Amino acid sequence: MKIWTRRLSLGTIDIEQRTAEVVFTTGAAVERSDPRIGAYQEVLSLAPGHVRLERLNSGAAPLLADHAGREVAAQLGVIEAGSARIDGQVRGLATVRFAPKGVDPKVDVIFDKIAARIIRNISVGYAIHRMELQPGTDETPTVALITDWEPFELSVVAVPADVGAGFRSLTRNITQVRNMTQEQLMALLSSLGITLTPEQLAKLQAAFKTAPEPSADQSRSFAANAELTRISTISSLVARHSKDNDNFPKDLAQRLIASGASDMQVREAVLNALVDSQVRIDSHHYGDIAMGETDNEKFGAAMVAAIFHRTGRHDIIKKAVDGGVAGFSKSDLDGGHFRAMSLPDMARICLERRGVRSDGWSRSKIVGTAFAREVGAGFRGGSHTTSDFPVLLENALGKLLMAGYATAPDTWSLVCRRDEVPDFRDAPRYRQGFLGTLNRVNEGGEFLNIPVPDGAKTTIRTATKGGIISISRQAIVNDDMSALSDLPVRLGRAAKLSIESDFYALLAANSGLGPMLGDSNPFFHSSRANVNGTGSVLTAAGIDADRSVMAAQKDINNSEFLDVRPRVLLVPTALGAAARILNTSAVNPDGGAGKSQIPNPVQGIFDTVADTPRLSGTRRYLFADPLIVPAFIVAFLEGQNQAPIIESEDGWRIDGTELRVKFDYFVQPFDPKGALTNAGA
Numbered sequence: 001m002k003i004w005t006r007r008l009s010l011g012t013i014d015i016e017q018r019t020a021e022v023v024f025t026t027g028a029a030v031e032r033s034d035p036r037i038g039a040y041q042e043v044l045s046l047a048p049g050h051v052r053l054e055r056l057n058s059g060a061a062p063l064l065a066d067h068a069g070r071e072v073a074a075q076l077g078v079i080e081a082g083s084a085r086i087d088g089q090v091r092g093l094a095t096v097r098f099a100p101k102g103v104d105p106k107v108d109v110i111f112d113k114i115a116a117r118i119i120r121n122i123s124v125g126y127a128i129h130r131m132e133l134q135p136g137t138d139e140t141p142t143v144a145l146i147t148d149w150e151p152f153e154l155s156v157v158a159v160p161a162d163v164g165a166g167f168r169s170l171t172r173n174i175t176q177v178r179n180m181t182q183e184q185l186m187a188l189l190s191s192l193g194i195t196l197t198p199e200q201l202a203k204l205q206a207a208f209k210t211a212p213e214p215s216a217d218q219s220r221s222f223a224a225n226a227e228l229t230r231i232s233t234i235s236s237l238v239a240r241h242s243k244d245n246d247n248f249p250k251d252l253a254q255r256l257i258a259s260g261a262s263d264m265q266v267r268e269a270v271l272n273a274l275v276d277s278q279v280r281i282d283s284h285h286y287g288d289i290a291m292g293e294t295d296n297e298k299f300g301a302a303m304v305a306a307i308f309h310r311t312g313r314h315d316i317i318k319k320a321v322d323g324g325v326a327g328f329s330k331s332d333l334d335g336g337h338f339r340a341m342s343l344p345d346m347a348r349i350c351l352e353r354r355g356v357r358s359d360g361w362s363r364s365k366i367v368g369t370a371f372a373r374e375v376g377a378g379f380r381g382g383s384h385t386t387s388d389f390p391v392l393l394e395n396a397l398g399k400l401l402m403a404g405y406a407t408a409p410d411t412w413s414l415v416c417r418r419d420e421v422p423d424f425r426d427a428p429r430y431r432q433g434f435l436g437t438l439n440r441v442n443e444g445g446e447f448l449n450i451p452v453p454d455g456a457k458t459t460i461r462t463a464t465k466g467g468i469i470s471i472s473r474q475a476i477v478n479d480d481m482s483a484l485s486d487l488p489v490r491l492g493r494a495a496k497l498s499i500e501s502d503f504y505a506l507l508a509a510n511s512g513l514g515p516m517l518g519d520s521n522p523f524f525h526s527s528r529a530n531v532n533g534t535g536s537v538l539t540a541a542g543i544d545a546d547r548s549v550m551a552a553q554k555d556i557n558n559s560e561f562l563d564v565r566p567r568v569l570l571v572p573t574a575l576g577a578a579a580r581i582l583n584t585s586a587v588n589p590d591g592g593a594g595k596s597q598i599p600n601p602v603q604g605i606f607d608t609v610a611d612t613p614r615l616s617g618t619r620r621y622l623f624a625d626p627l628i629v630p631a632f633i634v635a636f637l638e639g640q641n642q643a644p645i646i647e648s649e650d651g652w653r654i655d656g657t658e659l660r661v662k663f664d665y666f667v668q669p670f671d672p673k674g675a676l677t678n679a680g681a
Contacts, residue, residue: 300395402644503634
């Protein structure tokens with residue numbers, strides 16, 4: 001169970017007793033990041049029942065130094081038994097006691113530094129048991145509301161994060177703060193690491209004077225607390241990001257506090273200041289952005305996003321981001337300061353990042369050199385790196401292809417199971433229901449092997465489709481974005497369409513009865529009990545009869561019913577509307593005159609009703625859940641994310657670069673028991 005920490009500021013402490021009351025949380029938002037959901041704000045709920053205080057109140061919860069491995073040698077003291085509590089859903093309080101003077105010299109040194117106001121901060125370590133994720137928008141951040149969490153320990157630390165809480169005296173309350181002079185309030189804020197101008201201090205005092213005395217059930221959002229929280233958040237956020245950064249604007253916190261900036265405005269300003277302070281540009285080097293995992297990765301992501309903007313296909317990228325397609329994030333929608341650059345300008349920046357001076361070069365020479373691997377003295381040649389122009393172009397085109405593939409509509413994914421194979425050889429699989437039932441084992445008896453019938457064994461395999469497209473140097477020099485916009489998107493959609501076309505080619509074989517199998521009969525055949533031979537009209541009675549035939553399927557030993565249930569109804573486009581009405585209507589739509597109130601016996605029988613122009617006539621198909629009884633399988637090659645991939649190569653046949661689109665998949669019949677067809681009437 002991962003232990004999280006939050007850092008708070010120290011206030012006052014009782015030197016004689018070596019005890020103090022600690023505000024170990026105010027519940028304020030703290031920035032976090034997770035590879036699955038990106039950046040978010042974590043908010044600790046202080047509502048009744050949301051904080052587990054048993055550990056803190058046990059009398060054995062430790063006061064540590066810097067969360068130092070939670071070792072005995074790092075323990076400075078304890079949290080007093082029964083002292084931890086939540087005060088009016090506003091803050092969490094606890095009393096801590098340091099080891100007596102002379103017991104441990106290391107504790108004495110730390111305590112003396114605390115008393116001298118050299119060490120001012122404390123941190124809480126806690127575990128999260130439950131959270132409620134509230135997705136953000138372009139204007140608001142994602143918020144994780146922690147509704148079940150458990151503090152484990154407190155630690156004295158050096159760097160603050162949440163200065164809205166800390167050590168406080170046992171008598172300080174809102175009334176005393178309200179009645180403080182400016183000098184007294186300034187001293188209190190200084191102890192929390194906050195420095196305000198006289199004008200800001202007056203504004204804060206005015207907020208305190210109008211604030212009511214907090215009660216047990218009062219919200220913590222009254223004006224004074226809200227203003228103090230805002231100031232604390234700004235101060236701690238700026239302090240954390242400006243540490244050891246000489247280029248960071250020193251007056252940013254004061255400017256944000258004075259302007260009344262909102263939380264989102266503060267975070268945007270801090271992020272912009274951080275980027276500006278860490279971007280170094282000179283005559284030999286462009287765009288060295290130090291944020292993110294690595295400089296090259298951050299640079300590459302920004303330039304790829306800029307290429308998206310230049311292609312004019314920002315729409316399909318946004319659709320992929322909003323749809324949660326793997327490999328896409330909000331960073332793909334922001335090209336930063338590269339957005340207005342032409343392709344030759346981007347190529348020039350990539351060259352200069354590798355130490356190649358391009359002053360006075362023509363656009364043609366810049367682009368030609370950017371595609372070359374060896375350019376002569378002074379150029380670090382060899383294989384292209386992740387921030388070189390051909391690689392960035394490949395990444396952008398690859399993402400456009402992926403976006404086109406992921407957002408293209410299809411029906412095959414509704415009825416086919418996706419599978420993966422390690423190579424191009426046949427891979428063994430087993431059909432549904434071959435185990436039958438388990439054998440009885442008598443007392444003292446032995447477990448018997450369950451034989452696998454030959455008919456249950458089958459194989460699947462994959463194959464390759466693809467092609468090569470060329471991007472000429474002339475298209476890059478001319479900044480011809482049409483060469484980069486529609487083509488990759490169309491290729492992605494063509495890849496999805498290829499699977500769709502192959503699936504319906506199998507389905508259409510033998511007049512709609514599917515491909516021939518090893519017994520020389522088509523996939524849908526009376527011998528497999530997956531054809532309703534009556535050829536009924538698309539009515540409630542007809543669908544009910546289809547369901548009955550499907551449910552009567554037996555296992556491969558013909559001993560037990562599989563009770564296969566239909567999940568998807570697939571019909572020609574002309575029958576789509578009638579099929580959806582039949583599936584959703586509460587009353588039987590074909591009940592006839594005077595029978596309009598007869599309940600529909602097949603209402604909601606299908607999770608999905610799909611129609612396609614690739615089918616014609618009246619024939620319909622019922623498919624089971626492909627995860628349970630897959631009638632057809634699309635087998636992909638492992639390691640390619642079940643999607644087409646794009647690879648680049650320096651142009652040998654053309655003056656530019658060649659892109660190879662490769663898609664390893666194969667559509668194949670699998671288990672006839674997972675589907676049923678009716679010719680209709």
